[in-house]
Amino acid sequence: MEKLGAQQGSLFDGQELASLATDPAERVSALRREIEYHTYRYYALDAPEISDAAFDSLMRELRELEAAHPELADPSSPTQRVGGYVGEQFAPVRHAKRMYSLDNAMDLDELDAWMARMAEAYGSMPPVCCELKIDGSSVALSYEGGALVRAATRGDGITGEDITANMRTVRDVPLRLRAESLGAVRADAIELRGEVYMPKASFEKLNAAAEASGKQAFANPRNAAAGSIRQKDPKVTQGRDLSTFVYAVADEASLAAPGPFELLSWLREAGFHVNPDVALCETAEEVHAFCERALERRDQLPYEIDGVVVKVNSFAQQAALGFTARAPRWAIAFKFPPEEKTTLLRDITVQVGRTGTLTPVAELEPVVVAGSTVARATLHNLDEVRRKDVRIGDTVIVRKAGDVIPEVLGPVASLRPENAVPWEMPATCPSCGAGVIREEGEVAFRCVSIDCPAQALERLEHWASRGAMDIDGMGTEIIARLVETGRVSDVADYYTLDEVELSALDMGRVSKGGEPIRLGAVVAKKLVAAIDESRSRGLARALFGIGMRHVGKTTAELLAARFGSVDALAAATEEELAEVEGVGPKIARSIFVFLRTPDNLAVIERLRRAGVVLEEAAPDPGEALPQTLSGLTFVLTGSLTESGMTRDEAGARLKAMGAKVSGSVSKKTSYVIAGEAAGSKYDKAVSLGVPVLDEAAFLRILETGQAPE
Numbered sequence: 189m190e191k192l193g194a195q196q197g198s199l200f201d202g203q204e205l206a207s208l209a210t211d212p213a214e215r216v217s218a219l220r221r222e223i224e225y226h227t228y229r230y231y232a233l234d235a236p237e238i239s240d241a242a243f244d245s246l247m248r249e250l251r252e253l254e255a256a257h258p259e260l261a262d263p264s265s266p267t268q269r270v271g272g273y274v275g276e277q278f279a280p281v282r283h284a285k286r287m288y289s290l291d292n293a294m295d296l297d298e299l300d301a302w303m304a305r306m307a308e309a310y311g312s313m314p315p316v317c318c319e320l321k322i323d324g325s326s327v328a329l330s331y332e333g334g335a336l337v338r339a340a341t342r343g344d345g346i347t348g349e350d351i352t353a354n355m356r357t358v359r360d361v362p363l364r365l366r367a368e369s370l371g372a373v374r375a376d377a378i379e380l381r382g383e384v385y386m387p388k389a390s391f392e393k394l395n396a397a398a399e400a401s402g403k404q405a406f407a408n409p410r411n412a413a414a415g416s417i418r419q420k421d422p423k424v425t426q427g428r429d430l431s432t433f434v435y436a437v438a439d440e441a442s443l444a445a446p447g448p449f450e451l452l453s454w455l456r457e458a459g460f461h462v463n464p465d466v467a468l469c470e471t472a473e474e475v476h477a478f479c480e481r482a483l484e485r486r487d488q489l490p491y492e493i494d495g496v497v498v499k500v501n502s503f504a505q506q507a508a509l510g511f512t513a514r515a516p517r518w519a520i521a522f523k524f525p526p527e528e529k530t531t532l533l534r535d536i537t538v539q540v541g542r543t544g545t546l547t548p549v550a551e552l553e554p555v556v557v558a559g560s561t562v563a564r565a566t567l568h569n570l571d572e573v574r575r576k577d578v579r580i581g582d583t584v585i586v587r588k589a590g591d592v593i594p595e596v597l598g599p600v601a602s603l604r605p606e607n608a609v610p611w612e613m614p615a616t617c618p619s620c621g622a623g624v625i626r627e628e629g630e631v632a633f634r635c636v637s638i639d640c641p642a643q644a645l646e647r648l649e650h651w652a653s654r655g656a657m658d659i660d661g662m663g664t665e666i667i668a669r670l671v672e673t674g675r676v677s678d679v680a681d682y683y684t685l686d687e688v689e690l691s692a693l694d695m696g697r698v699s700k701g702g703e704p705i706r707l708g709a710v711v712a713k714k715l716v717a718a719i720d721e722s723r724s725r726g727l728a729r730a731l732f733g734i735g736m737r738h739v740g741k742t743t744a745e746l747l748a749a750r751f752g753s754v755d756a757l758a759a760a761t762e763e764e765l766a767e768v769e770g771v772g773p774k775i776a777r778s779i780f781v782f783l784r785t786p787d788n789l790a791v792i793e794r795l796r797r798a799g800v801v802l803e804e805a806a807p808d809p810g811e812a813l814p815q816t817l818s819g820l821t822f823v824l825t826g827s828l829t830e831s832g833m834t835r836d837e838a839g840a841r842l843k844a845m846g847a848k849v850s851g852s853v854s855k856k857t858s859y860v861i862a863g864e865a866a867g868s869k870y871d872k873a874v875s876l877g878v879p880v881l882d883e884a885a886f887l888r889i890l891e892t893g894q895a896p897e
């Protein structure tokens with residue numbers, strides 16, 4: 189059961205501790221940088237990396253510190269403006285009236301404190317309008333003479349982006365206001381505001397389609413909506429099934445409505461999609477009841493909400509209180525706590541990674557937690573399974589806050605079936621049956637076979653992945669079919685595929701008429717073009733893509749720069765290899781052995797004959813990267829299986845952008861990057877409230893040079 193008010197999770201406690209421990213001036217400037225960065229990720233890139241709850245907590249800490257230390261005030265602090273960023277591809281729109289953010293109440297006590305302030309300001313508790321806080325993206329819709337003339341994003345609150353063409357495609361946005369409603373409009377021009385969102389079902393469909401075609405999925409419906417309204421081609425937006433809920437007017441003077449509640453009726457009359465879940469409340473108890481009901485119903489709603497917005501229900505009274513630099517004083521957003529759910533642990537399966545690492549995975553009875561369906565969660569390694577003592581058949585607690593990776597916290601002891609036994613790592617590889625070893629000093633178990641199909645699949649996926657040879661469209665499903673049909677077993681086989689053969693590839697499913705579903709000519713054509721393009725990615729990407737153990741992107745680049753060709757690399761001695769920056773004896777050994785294994789050399793030879801470039805083109809000028817991560821401290825834990833980077837390489841990449849990399853987690857750690865089989869550092873981060881990023885988030889940092897919110 190979730191409980192309102194049980195919000196003081198470890199994240200928040202940790203942040204508070206951290207603030208006590210450091211010099212306020214230092215902490216304030218670190219927080220500002222942090223928040224600015226996350227704001228940029230969230231608004232400009234639509235790719236946040238920490239949860240809203242964590243962001244809110246940083247913001248709150250900064251606001252509190254600034255209030256306690258007025259000498260640290262700065263007009264450019266993120267507390268002094270609405271968060272946002274104006275991208276460059278859409279024309280800027282200056283908002284006639286600023287688009288504000290909302291202050292948050294993280295639990296019912298804070299909500300009560302706000303209501304008490306309202307009661308004090310107005311002499312008694314004013315009637316308030318309670319609405320669901322829709323988790324989408326805010327939009328301003330301008331009408332002139334009753335016709336939609338412009339739609340804009342919030343941007344930084346002062347200037348947004350012109351997304352008129354895209355918003356016109358959203359079906360529930362009226363292109364004209366209904367004539368019946370115009371009597372109440374006092375001006376020719378009127379601007380309404382609301383939220384554009386993607387219904388949960390559409391989000392799931394969109395992601396399923398993205399996965400099937402090998403494209404990257406959106407983290408949540410909010411990002412999907414934000415990304416969809418910022419498409420260059422309105423047709424793409426149109427295909428995304430967006431909806432809106434409209435709930436505000438930019439300038440109250442332009443309408444005859446006396447307050448938010450009455451405004452909603454007018455909006456509905458004017459033709460807007462208005463959320464039906466609203467209540468006019470007169471007492472704190474009624475407000476609590478609304479919040480509790482919203483939380484209870486959250487999962488059943490077809491769209492995402494992340495809280496409840498409470499607004500003083502009189503525009504005249506609102507005007508008396510006005511705004512802070514960031515948000516109205518007359519409204520508050522009650523935010524839902526991070527979610528924990530219980531569900532059945534149906535099984536613990538073992539996933540075999542590209543380099544043979546065996547990772548236990550919790551197979552759960554699917555359950556919706558914090559807005560997304562969770563059916564699987566990594567259990568990292570055997571030590572973790574033991575430490576948590578989770579057993580097949582257990583009812584387990586799954587926790588997720590916003591965008592954070594779901595986590596199995598542990599079992600509900602009283603619900604354990606009598607016959608549940610401690611889980612064991614299998615003695616043989618579940619994919620190929622070969623032996624499994626655990627090297628001394630390592631937590632991970634590995635499959636010893638080089639012919640393991642699970643590893644082959646992972647290796648093939650890795651070669652086709654974006655950071656490596658980037659074969660656009662070559663997704664997991666297609667690769668799996670190519671492996672299962674025996675058509676592809678190593679990366680050189682990709683280059684023997686042709687259009688005719690690919691288009692006939694049996695996808696292992698049947699149509700309604702019982703016909704086998706084939707890949708089809710359109711996709712086949714695109715794939716062949718993508719395979720062709722991948723031939724010229726260059727030596728560094730090929731060395732990374734081929735998947736030598738311990739050789740991640742950075743090492744591959746260093747090796748390519750030093751040796752210039754695969755032949756020169758293959759001719760190098762172990763000593764020569766170990767001389768390369770960042771390559772120690774362990775990596776040198778791995779490269780040396782790889783390039784002396786006949787099977788591997790045969791694959792390389794076939795790649796060469798297929799026209800894959802295995803030489804370095806013009807040398808890289810080696811420009812220094814902008815120091816966008818300076819002031820941040822990272823700790824790495826677990827293995828980065830997606831990119832195949834070693835921790836040293838990952839650290840080197842972060843350092844190249846000015847970050848510090850530390851070996852242990854403390855209150856000063858800015859982020860912990862947790863790969864597969866993350867262990868105690870992960871737990872420490874959670875207990876100290878240090879944000880934890882997964883590998884995808886880490887790769888985004890490398891790509892953009894920006895750390896998340």
Ligand code: AMP
Pocket residue numbers: 288289290291319320321322323324325326327342382383435497521
């Ligand atoms: P935040 O972005 O967390 O500061 O929250 C403020 C945002 O909540 C606003 O800019 C709106 O986009 C959004 N919001 C969602 N539902 C509502 C609502 N019913 N009333 C006001 N704002 C809302």
